[in-house]
Amino acid sequence: MKSSLFLAALACAALGSAQAASLNTNLVTNGDAETEDLTGWVHNGIQTTTATVYAGRYAFTAALGANPEVMTQRIDLTDFAALIDAGEASFSLSAQLQDRTFDFVTMSLSFFDENVMQVGSTYSDNDPTNSPFVWDYLSEIEDSIGLGARTAVLSFEFTRSTGISSDAYVDDIDFRITSDAAAVPLPAALPLFAAGFLGLRLRSKRS
Secondary structure, eight states: OOOHHHHHHHHHHHHHHHHHHHHHHHOTTTTTOOOSSSTEEESEEEEEESSSSSSSSSEEOOOOOOOEEEEEEEEEEEEEHHHHHTTOOEEEEEEEEEOSEEEEEEEEEEEETTTSOOOEEEEEEOOOOOTTTTOOOEEEEEEEEEOOOOOOEEEEEEESSEEEEEEEOEEEEEEEEEESSOOHHHHHHHHHHHHHHHHHHHHHOOO
């Protein structure tokens, strides 16, 4: 009996550690383009490039063809549902953006509930410097997450005013869930396990 409870405690501790580890870690798949392809993204012509890169070997840019071109990634937030619905979850989003006079990339982020209804407003940003081939703008957005959110949709839209290709670029995309809550699932469960083990110990002493 005691060994079974101990194994259960270890299993719950492992689950709690996994949840805690997901907080404040980058949830974007292939946010730095270093897979050399568009793994993790749904897109209509985006490509990776080595022409101008902020870090590593690759960055994202638009290809020839459609205007605008968009790449989108859906991020599942169900692991954070308890924190979100308690009003204790926030997010941080950052990316290196590079525009030029006639080519632009706009970053946007929206949240949706389990019924695919939008929660809150859409966050949007783009590089105001318009310095071609210069990585001089780090876009950073931070805010709390609205109650009921279960999915984050992150998009980058590349548009051009002239020409057939784009000189706008994106690199080092980072999206994290954070929380200042004093209690997280694992510590909240510890008193229950402690009480259980104490009860077993007292029982063994009586017998």
